[in-house]
Amino acid sequence: MIITRHFIRVGDRTVHYRKAGSGPVLLMVHQSPRSSAEYEVLMETWAPHFTCIAPDTPGFGQSDPLPGNPDINDFARAVHDLLDALGIDRCAAYGFHSGAIILMTAIKQQPGRFTRVAMGGYAVWTPDEMALFGDAYLPPFHPSDYGEHLTWLWNRILEQSWFFPWFATDETHRLTVAHDDPDRVDAVVREMLDAGNAYQAGYGAVLRAPRDIPPPDAVMPPCLITAYDGDPLQEHIDRLGEMPAGWEARKVATPENHQQASLDHLFAGDHPQIGALPETKDRGFLHVAVAGFEGLIHWRGNPEADTLHLHEPGRALATDPAPDALFMDLPGHGLSDGWNGETPKDWVGWAPVIDAVTAHFGAARTVVPPPLSGDPARLYPDLDPDRFGAYLTTAWQVVRARHFFEPWYEADTAHARPFDPAALTPERLAAEHRDLLRARAAQAWHRALLDKES
Template sequence: MSEAEIKRMITRHVLTVRSASGAPPRKVHYRRCGSGPVLLMVHQSPRSSAEYEALMHQWGAHFTCIAPDTPGFGQSDALPGKPEIADFADGLCEFLDALGVARCAAYGFHSGGIILVTAIKRQPQRFSCLAVGGYAIWTEEEMRIFGERYLPEWHPSAYGEHLTWLWHRMLEQSWVFPWFDTREEARLSVAHADIARVAQAVSEMLDAGNAYQAGYGAVLRAPRDIPAPESTVPPCLISAFDGDPLQAHIDRLGAMPQGWRAEKVRTPADHHATSLAFLQAHGGDGPCPDLAEDLDEGWLALDGGLIHWKGTRGGSLLLHSPAGEMVEQAPGELAIDVPGHGQSSDFEDIEGAVEAAAAALGASAIAWPEAPAGDPDRLYPDMTPDRFGNYLQRAWAVARAECFFAPWYAAGAANAIPLDPARLDPQALHRRARARIRAGDAARRWHDTLVARRRFDRRSI
């Protein structure tokens, strides 16, 4: 892969952050793309840094874009206790310290902007400038309504009812705002039924679970103020496009510090173009330094995508269990998310990608598992997201059935297996269903790969 191709590629990394407060170390997952000065990109809640992938490809021509998953979202560990917005802002600065970035430009959308404005008030020396997409200034009544209804408890239920709520919650948030307000006055002009967008948002909520309340709640409880007009802070642009429910809040901002401005724009593309121009004008802080990352977990960049790995380079390489989850490795061992599963990209040639990953990691051997018993045409029902979210219920139904029968689809006394209450725990069901959803049709292709390998091995004997 050429240097130019690597610069255009989004890579993924894990970094352990240690707090000066004495809190336990926590893992932060971040995406990187591009070259030039560092641009920190903070996503909205309850999303992850994945929402910035398209933007990172564009802005990476001008900046080294660094987009972390905020604590408790995506693949980042949550903050301890009941954190407030200052904890998220300080945690962001701790991440910059661990990364090796002393000062940078930053961009945040909605709640990502609130975290960044809080950070710029607490540690203004860390930033050269800030661009924000929509900044909320809630009234007391709006704060009361949001506090009561916006963040319900969200836990896996034994029979998957929570998935029905989740699909409609994420689908209808573009129809009305807030998502639970079904009055005509709450309708949005940007309503959509984009299956891919909804499925991505659902996937991110499946990752966060009820931890979404901590991060989202801290944002909603955050003081609704920007720095005082007399403050000495880096320049900032706040903009919002037509259809953004926070566009009306531009009129609520009031007096701002010198170098700060706010404007309404017509489209999301206009918002991005205006933000980029502002960041380019104020955000040149020199070349990107060498960025830190952990050495016992990461993503290999191979031709065709990324392979997620954990463990000790040079050890025996363990591959997925039949449930499609990364297996636990002992000291001296390696494990990967095989292509198309977990946090690894999909590859047309699954076996070739596994062998390339093993070679790149210096694996001493590959422990190929057996393919699950059963008819592959029935073992792997269609997990393609659909307009009504039915794929979520299919995954949950399989996760339950495989606790009763082997293969799971053969519901009869002859195929009954001993019941294990631990496997029927809703959290265990959640993990297996989520793994199946992530794998999609790659699960069947992985099965076929294992069957083909076994046939080849037998012919070779």
């Protein structure tokens, strides 16, 4: 089963979403500060029953933020705007934690739009809890010149599984689900890096949202709210009070119990089917299946352009391509999938993917970058997540140093290179940093370029 990825224009914004399965639509609204990527495993489980559509909410993942200072009503309206753009009149819906808050508001705005709803936890904060959150829960998050923000981010995400809220480091706020799994921390860290300071708007709107369940006499779609042991919102089940007819809230033992109860509830309804969905014309994902690679290739630009441009190892496609240009993220770079098995280190291994993209768009030629000077093994250090988040600052130092020296690891006068001071803004370095972290196949692509030249 393949999870596909798509872009669609919604008003003046571009929205990215994941899609899987067949049958009636199930809209899946993720928690903050995550993206739709957190639902990939769940989408595989629920895809036999639904066409699962999981958008990145505004400002998270690859979706554009909302303008100004949006509140929870704006984020809920964005749900309806997306459904309108996709041509979906009615559907089932699922939301987890802050995704449930957005979904609850969307239901109250247009209750007739949803057939059935399931939620994973629903926060009803006390005045004391809200006072504790204050401004401390959502400090500004901006990149800094020398990567100091990365040390804060790693520890903030790591300790969020130790204490809730994350900054209340005392026994009262200790959680029972603590871990120090680098891969789990890395998944959230990357999504925070994508969101940047836009996370304040999305997360802040959720925290400030009114916690008012629809009144008992309200006509609402059936809704199930569950929370499992270890979830800090489980105790909030007792705070929900009287709910509309067809609504139920209960505590369950495990995340698996929550997911099964949600699926059973959603599947019991009568939901309309869905046809083909529209997409943007200048950006998307192409499914490619050739020897050694089967997955999605991210492209951007003019699909009728004569020339396909390839990027350097460790980089990604141009984010603002010229009107007559077409770009792609190579496998293991940018937003494209990685290689299925061993990553090829010669041109013969990479060429079939490039040829497949070229043939799909009918491009007449391909612009291949020359390989950078230096030893590939040193140019692209190991950036696998480690227990202490050191890989984040390693990558930051690499992207900064490569503006000054070529190769970047030879920091001396003989290897100095001209540079543009304007390219050293923290925001521009942060974009390069994200590209390098995603470039799992950078060293192999570099070797393939060397092979092509030989």
